[in-house]
Amino acid sequence: MLKKTGETAETVSEVVFRQIRQDIISGILPPGSKIRLEQARERYSISVSPLREILSRLTTENLVVAEGQKGFEVSPASRRELLELADLRVVLETHALDLAFTAGDLEWEASIVAAHHKLAAAERRLLAGDASRTIEWVRYDWEFHQAIVSACNSATLMATLSSVFDRFLRYHMLAESFRGKPVVEDHRALFDFALRRDAEQAKAVIRRHVHSGVEHILKSGIVA
Structure with a gap:
């Protein structure tokens, strides 16, 4: 939770990272769904650059799949x-x-x-x-x-x-x-x-x- 003015971008990124991760685990972001950067930017109130970094981090846990130049999608369930x-x-x-x-x-x-x-x-x-x-x-x-x-x-x-x-x-x-x-x-x-x-x-x-x-x-x- 953001509590103080002047908190770092890293802190904001950490909060958004947890939010997106939780949305994937809970099924709010369903398997195979596209994560469109502009929509995600508005939804999570974060700029595109740190958003890309967050989604890249989530690929290391196999929760997100990077699609080259096409962007990202939630990992399918199998x-x-x-x-x-x-x-x-x-x-x-x-x-x-x-x-x-x-x-x-x-x-x-x-x-x-x-x-x-x-x-x-x-x-x-x-x-x-x-x-x-x-x-x-x-x-x-x-x-x-x-x-x-x-x-x-x-x-x-x-x-x-x-x-x-x-x-x-x-x-x-x-x-x-x-x-x-x-x-x-x-x-x-x-x-x-x-x-x-x-x-x-x-x-x-x-x-x-x-x-x-x-x-x-x-x-x-x-x-x-």
Whole structure:
């Protein structure tokens, strides 16, 4: 959020970068859609030159595709990418989990308890039919998974996992439906195993959780 006069162009660019990235992940900018520079310039209130730089940055995460002289478009959704992201997420998250379970302290445990409390509250509302809580749930879902692996002591691993998590999340947002009780049960099991530091059981939950998500997305028909 821009708060002070005289903030740098870099700060403005960072805000717009997050906005465009979030619009892609949430599906506001759908897969395969053209990003027309003049329209995007007006929409995000930024000049064309930094806008080009932002879109180029997003190509490094495979969220945007550069079309040479034609401009940019949102990366298409595909079954192949979905499966690749699922496999990569499992590898990264289970590795980070192993490291975190070894190094985690009492503060780490407290962060997991707090994150799960917020997530469980959002899930209860979703199960009760309050679909307006979906965006809130998305944020709390990541905060919970992040809390569990946060003690891995690797900024690079956390940043890479965050990027993969978001790209995988884009497919869930495109499927436009909450998976319901099985997700809640997975999160509760993961919470219990984390506090018990049972790495093998927790990793098994992660694998089931991610692969069930893939099956749900494929059943929705958003990718062939």
